[in-house]
Amino acid sequence: NAGVTQTPKFHILKIGQSMTLQCTQDMNHNYMYWYRQDPGMGLKLIYYSVGAGITDKGEVPNGYNVSRSTTEDFPLRLELAAPSQTSVYFCASSYLSGGETQYFGPGTRLLVL
């Protein structure tokens, strides 16, 4: 099992550009999450999904969109990138809704200039 994989590892984006961060899990988990971590801060939930076709907003959803067409994939879309979206983005998946079973990917470091 590869677990949770994220691409790219690092990207530089210009202000106003758009991009999609990819997240794939091969554990057949129902729950998937996107978090962002700013320097010196904890992870904040952007969006989450409880199954294919079902998504909902987390704590900081503005400027992002998600879709969940399959169990495996949960891409995060940034539209009109802003410097405030410079962050490290973590995707996680979970078989159950509890926190112990959340497996995190290695993260995508995004720089918006």
Added chain:
Amino acid sequence: DQQVKQNSPSLSVQEGRISILNCDYTNSMFDYFLWYKKYPAEGPTFLISISSIKDKNEDGRFTVFLNKSAKHLSLHIVPSQPGDSAVYFCAALAGGTSYGKLTFGQGTILTVHP
């Protein structure tokens, strides 16, 4: 509004001694607490958890204590090892249909010196 706070950005201890990492929370709806460990360039990994119906949970060298009245929890690592050097995040879950939506603290960088 930081609902989960880790007020110590960093902690340095000697190998073999005890490491104590602290976490405070403000939301009374939180009823499940977790600690995650994170190495550089990796995602967080689950370490230990505690339900609000308990005041202590132990797993090997790691023990988490919960003081509900003070809204405070702590992670004790005994004895500390150099491999424990990492960032430690406290996280909380609210009851009911939380769907695993974790609220994280800012993290504490633990350095264990040989």
